Amino acid sequence: MKITLQVNGEPREVDVAENTLLVDVLRVNLGLTGTHVGCDTSQCGACTVHLDGRAVKACTVLAPQADGANVLTIEGIGTPDELHPMQAAFRECHALQCGFCTPGMIMQAIDLVENGDQLDNAAIREGLEGNLCRCTGYHNIVRAIQSVADAG
Amino acid sequence: MSEAIAEDTGIGAPVRRREDARFITGTGRYTDDLNQPGQVYGVFCRSPHARAKINGVDAEEALGIPGVLGVYTGTEMVADGIGDLPCGWLVKDKAGNDMRSAPHPPLAATQVNYVGEPYALVVADSLQAARQGAESVNAEFEELHAVVELGSATVSEQIYEGIDHNLAYEWALGEEDATRMAFARAAHVTTLELTNNRLIPNAMEPRACLGVHDAATGDYTLYTTSQNPHLERLVLSAFVQVAPEHKLRVVAPDVGGGFGSKIFIYAEETAVIWAAAKVGRPIKWVADRSESFLADAHGRDHITRAELALDEQGRFTGLRVKTTANLGAYLSTFGSSVPTYLYGTLLAGQYKTPNIYVEVQGVYTNTAPVDAYRGAGRPEATYVVERIVEQAARELGKDPADLRRMNMIQPEDFPYETPVALTYDTGNYEASLDKALELIDYAGFEGRRAAAAEQNKRRGIGFACYIEACGLAPSKLAIELGAGVGLYESGEIRMNPTGNVSVFTGSHSHGQGHETTFAQVVSDKLGVPYDDVDIVHGDTGRMEFGLGTYGSRSLAVGGSALIAAAEKIIEKGKKIAAHMMQTTPEQVDFDDGTFSLQDSNQSVTIQEVAFAAYVPADYPEDLEPGLTEKAFYDPNNFTYPAGTHIAEVEVDIETGVVELVNFVAVDDFGHIINPLIVHGQVHGGVAQGAGQALMEHGIYDEYGQLQTGSMMDYCLPRADDLPDFQVDTTVTPCTHNPLGVKGCGEAGAIGSPAAIMNAVTHALGTKDIAMPATPEKVWRAVRGE
Ligand code: FES
Ligand code: FES
Numbered sequence: 001m002k003i004t005l006q007v008n009g010e011p012r013e014v015d016v017a018e019n020t021l022l023v024d025v026l027r028v029n030l031g032l033t034g035t036h037v038g039c040d041t042s043q044c045g046a047c048t049v050h051l052d053g054r055a056v057k058a059c060t061v062l063a064p065q066a067d068g069a070n071v072l073t074i075e076g077i078g079t080p081d082e083l084h085p086m087q088a089a090f091r092e093c094h095a096l097q098c099g100f101c102t103p104g105m106i107m108q109a110i111d112l113v114e115n116g117d118q119l120d121n122a123a124i125r126e127g128l129e130g131n132l133c134r135c136t137g138y139h140n141i142v143r144a145i146q147s148v149a150d151a152g
Numbered sequence: 153m154s155e156a157i158a159e160d161t162g163i164g165a166p167v168r169r170r171e172d173a174r175f176i177t178g179t180g181r182y183t184d185d186l187n188q189p190g191q192v193y194g195v196f197c198r199s200p201h202a203r204a205k206i207n208g209v210d211a212e213e214a215l216g217i218p219g220v221l222g223v224y225t226g227t228e229m230v231a232d233g234i235g236d237l238p239c240g241w242l243v244k245d246k247a248g249n250d251m252r253s254a255p256h257p258p259l260a261a262t263q264v265n266y267v268g269e270p271y272a273l274v275v276a277d278s279l280q281a282a283r284q285g286a287e288s289v290n291a292e293f294e295e296l297h298a299v300v301e302l303g304s305a306t307v308s309e310q311i312y313e314g315i316d317h318n319l320a321y322e323w324a325l326g327e328e329d330a331t332r333m334a335f336a337r338a339a340h341v342t343t344l345e346l347t348n349n350r351l352i353p354n355a356m357e358p359r360a361c362l363g364v365h366d367a368a369t370g371d372y373t374l375y376t377t378s379q380n381p382h383l384e385r386l387v388l389s390a391f392v393q394v395a396p397e398h399k400l401r402v403v404a405p406d407v408g409g410g411f412g413s414k415i416f417i418y419a420e421e422t423a424v425i426w427a428a429a430k431v432g433r434p435i436k437w438v439a440d441r442s443e444s445f446l447a448d449a450h451g452r453d454h455i456t457r458a459e460l461a462l463d464e465q466g467r468f469t470g471l472r473v474k475t476t477a478n479l480g481a482y483l484s485t486f487g488s489s490v491p492t493y494l495y496g497t498l499l500a501g502q503y504k505t506p507n508i509y510v511e512v513q514g515v516y517t518n519t520a521p522v523d524a525y526r527g528a529g530r531p532e533a534t535y536v537v538e539r540i541v542e543q544a545a546r547e548l549g550k551d552p553a554d555l556r557r558m559n560m561i562q563p564e565d566f567p568y569e570t571p572v573a574l575t576y577d578t579g580n581y582e583a584s585l586d587k588a589l590e591l592i593d594y595a596g597f598e599g600r601r602a603a604a605a606e607q608n609k610r611r612g613i614g615f616a617c618y619i620e621a622c623g624l625a626p627s628k629l630a631i632e633l634g635a636g637v638g639l640y641e642s643g644e645i646r647m648n649p650t651g652n653v654s655v656f657t658g659s660h661s662h663g664q665g666h667e668t669t670f671a672q673v674v675s676d677k678l679g680v681p682y683d684d685v686d687i688v689h690g691d692t693g694r695m696e697f698g699l700g701t702y703g704s705r706s707l708a709v710g711g712s713a714l715i716a717a718a719e720k721i722i723e724k725g726k727k728i729a730a731h732m733m734q735t736t737p738e739q740v741d742f743d744d745g746t747f748s749l750q751d752s753n754q755s756v757t758i759q760e761v762a763f764a765a766y767v768p769a770d771y772p773e774d775l776e777p778g779l780t781e782k783a784f785y786d787p788n789n790f791t792y793p794a795g796t797h798i799a800e801v802e803v804d805i806e807t808g809v810v811e812l813v814n815f816v817a818v819d820d821f822g823h824i825i826n827p828l829i830v831h832g833q834v835h836g837g838v839a840q841g842a843g844q845a846l847m848e849h850g851i852y853d854e855y856g857q858l859q860t861g862s863m864m865d866y867c868l869p870r871a872d873d874l875p876d877f878q879v880d881t882t883v884t885p886c887t888h889n890p891l892g893v894k895g896c897g898e899a900g901a902i903g904s905p906a907a908i909m910n911a912v913t914h915a916l917g918t919k920d921i922a923m924p925a926t927p928e929k930v931w932r933a934v935r936g937e
Contacts, residue, residue: 033185034178036408038356039441043863046356074178087176091168094828097836098663099175100356100408106176121876128871132863134356134409135663137839137900138871140832 003067007032008076014063022066023047023058026073034074034103038132045131048104049073055111057130074103077110085148086110093144097135105131109145119149161672161682166828169668171661180406183360183377188434191362192221194424195282195437197272197289198446199264202298202518202856203311206262206291209272214288219281223289224273224427226261234258234426237417238391239483242634243321243492243514251321254312254516256482258392258422264293265311265481266520267856268446273423275431298518298856302455302478305515311481312516320479320488320514325496325572331509334470338461342544348532349923350453350478350850351843352866353525355662357408358439359448361421363428370399373693374425378404379414379660380700383637385692387417387485394426404690407662411840412524413448414662415702416485420447445861450850451525453478454491454532460540461507466550468505468559473536475512480521487523488514493633494529494621494703500570501537502581502617502794503559508571518856524702526840526901530620538616538906543919552910553589556617557582563884574621576792577887579820584882585617588796588818591878600800609802611813614910616797618903622895623708623791623886641705642697643713644782645674645721649766651759652684656782658698659710660690664897665829666706672825673711673891677718678758679745696782704895707825708791708886715890716783724779725761731772732756732764791886791894795819797838797903799911808931810912812842816878817903822886822894830896834879837900843869844901845908847924867924 004013007030014029026032026049035058038046047058050072078084086106089095096102105128112119112127119127124145125138133141161167174180197209211223237256244250260271272289276282299308299318306317335341361376372395378384381402389397407414420437428435439447454477461470477491496510541559545552560581561568568576597613604611624630627638644656655674659666667687675682688694701710726737729747733740733754740747748755764771765779800814817834824830847867851859860866885892905923912925918933 027185032178033182034180036182036357037184037438038358039863041441041862041864044356044441074176078177080173080177083176090176091172094166094169094832096172096175097665097832098356098407098409099171099180100182102175103178122872125872125874132356132868132870134354134411134840134868135836136832137835137837137869137877138874139835139877142871142876 001064003063005066005068006070008073016063018064020063021059022061022063025063026058032073032075036100036103038100043132045108046101046104048107048131050107050111055108074106085151089144089148093140093147095136095140095144101131101133105133105141112145113149119146121146161675163672163676163825165826167668167672167826169665171665171667182357182406182408183362183375184438186362186375186405188362188364191434191436192275192277192431193279193282194427194435195274195286196270196420197274197286197291199260199267199269199271201264201293201295202267202300203296204264204293205296206260206264206271207294208292210290213290214274214285217281217285217288219278220274220276220285222275222427222431223285224423224430226257226259226271229257229259229426230261234394235392237419237422238387239488240485240636241489242636243323243488244634245321246324251488251514252315253483254315258419266518267858268520270419270423273427275427275435300517300519300852300854300856302453302476302515302517305517306513311518315516318516320483320516322511322513323492324511326509327507327571328509331470331472331507334507335459335461335472338469339464340462340548342460342540342547344458344540344543344920346456346458346536346539346920347922348452348454348456348535349844351451351525351848352445352850353411353413353448353451354444354868355409355411355413358441358444359414359418359420360438361424362434362436363425364434365429367432372400372425373403374400374421375403375405376421377407377414378402379410379662379702381660381690381692382658382698383700384417388422388425392422394422401693403693404660410662411526412451412528412702415700416449416523441863442861445866446858447520449484449521449523450480451522452532453522456536458536458540460544462544466548466555466558468503470507471499471505473499473510475510477512477514478517478519478522479514480517480519482521484521484523487521490524490529495533497572497574498530498533498619498621499537499572502561502619504561506571510572519852526837527898528703530898531902531905534616534618534902535906538618539909542615542910552615553585553594556615557585575789577789578884579792579794580882580884581617581794584795584818584820587880587882588798588816591816591818591880592798592800592814604802608806609804610915611800611802612911612915613798613800614907614914616903616906616910618797619792619794620898620902621790622704622793623787624703624705625790626788627786637699638786639699640784640786641699641709641713642695642782642784643710643717644695644780645714645717647721647762647779649763651762653678653680654686654688655714656688656695657710657714658695658700659706660701664701664706665826669707669825669829670711670714674714674718677715678721680758704897707891707893708889708895709785709787711891711893712889713783713785716785717781720781720783721779724781725758727772727775728761728764729756787889789888791822791889793819793821793894793896793899795899795903797907799904799907801908801911801915803912803915803930805934808927808934810846810925810930812846812875812908815875817900818880818882819896819899820882820884821896822883823892824881825893831879833896834900835877837898838877838904839869839874841901841904842874842908845905845923845925847873849924
């Protein structure tokens, strides 16, 4: 079936089977490989993108559900020269090592800061419940998010 | 502009990582992000049984599915002369006999020996067709009794012909008689039975590969999630014989974490690169997470009985350890060495225990192969030593810090030869202990404990003063002890004609930040701007050789190779500079990027020298043009990072939930190149250790089915399971490598399980709880069950 959606501000059309996952639309059909797949049970959050302004796990969204929607991925939030503040904070705080969880973490973190109030350490940690990182022990990820939240 | 202020990029500066630019913008290139024209997809058929005979594999139905291009089986691999997957470390048993290796074909041909073992590869032009194909392959299995339980494996049915009692080896180290005598004379003996739970590594990027064969040239290229692409190539060519070494290029691009699990040479990439030639198309395979659970090599899985002998004053006089180590169904690449040379040798810990004897039974079971996982043997050793020392302190009514202190090797004792075959070069263990005690506010613990009690929580504190051996390893020693390869590292430095520098290293970065750290090192050594130094790694087509990254060896061994190469650059540079300044090389000094003539103000920069080397108009007659040097560095000892970790936990008596509330790590890694990266390594290691202590457990049922085969069943630490960590360092520089570094990659995972479990048992007043200390186990323990 044909699906139209806005991806990173650009209208895109793809022709995919109905049971295609949004994450595959992004990675396979649109070549946006910044969104990763880390599991098959919706547990890891490596695939987190924004769907109409809220963080979702793209491995849990079927392509038809994204028909007409606005999708924002890691590729759409900043460039090496003009980083999104969350990207800059991740780098500044060394909030990534292998980088595999990072796009999902950053997308989740942006949602947290944009939509959560009173982000203290515990609230940030709770807000990251759905995103696994095996490298950093989360310590520096929490610091990075806190720094962006504090900068308000 | 603030950007204009130059960032300090020297040694010791917390340089923000350059690799981050691609990872935070989603432009990293991991194996699954790569595609090839004409690419097709591979899916493996995996055994549903823990042990069964294969009476036949019928692919007819699968081959009838549109899009399926081929079904490749173990039988065909054998017919093609593809060899078994070798174990790279030949351990000899107590009697001096070779370990007994079970044959390990990449694809099972006649028998399967663990659930998830691959026996066929289905290749199709779409992933969906390949999946459907794999489901349609009909294998006829004849189920056999599976040996699953480690404790009884040696008295269970024999899995392999010729391997009695399912024993790969019974290995021993240390003086048995002397240790026995120490126990006979002991004033006190502490005994502890321990289990070290099976862990499943779970790097966030699942394993993947993309195999390409060029029929016209005969060249093979394998893109794969590897920590050591050269070793992969060596094994695939020399042992498995998929392709000759010069015709096989292995590329490990961005790799999303390894923790050991991506060291090994696995069935999947072997089958994929072999089948790529047969099907004549590039084949991509990416593991589902479920496959990672089943078929990545697991870690740990020991049962141990330990005894510590002490004299009247509390001095350790003997340590006796008997361990049964689960090797799984096959000896994985380094599986044999982990519970022996990387374990028994570490049992002296930080202490002057004069008599140590350890026996290890390496046992086959019908479970996934077990191999190195972050720390590899050293966390297991630390767990034994630090749990029993803490228990001894409790039995003797001594402060656990004091008991450790009185037994520690002192700075003046180095070099210190342990009774278990290592010579520690340097250290100051009390310095780390003192700093850790201060950071945790040890004196305030009783107050915190009382405050917790008011909330109906029991608070406990636990220590681990660990040591590890890193920087694997002096090649000669390793080979004498059974290693199949040397353990040096290579490095190459190319000064380009325009004066910038391309650096090639055999180390591999999969999160460690080598592109930054190594650039700091080379920039410092050659006095060239940090931004002018580029680090290249992970491609057998681009660098000569390498042994890759594991055992916290990259900086200590790989970094040292770069120093050696840089020294050659400087030496040749002096000859060129001398010619340019019309003097002799002996008259030329080098400092911070400048060659200068002694007692004069004449000088040339290294960039000018590089230019002269490539445009040799006026050039020394007897010197080759060019300014490229390579070096192999073979360490002459291990490095010995050590430190103190202290954990505080609170146990909710009603629910059994253990909360890790405070964690201090003070580590001595020698000199530190980039503290930001080093601290990050410790954070991640501690999180994995906390996972082992409190959550993670790979469990098989009695039939050998993996009960914890997904992230829903296998509990990985999440952000809200962990506190902020307090991390600090002390420094005694390593005495035998040019950087004075020791390695920091594994320490966090080595000290933390023992520290946390000491805290849990302290809180509960119990002798032991088997890791992981899950709410259920703790709840039962609280109720005395
Ligand atoms: S891929 Fe793991 S949650 Fe989506
Ligand atoms: S940085 Fe590697 S998984 Fe998070």
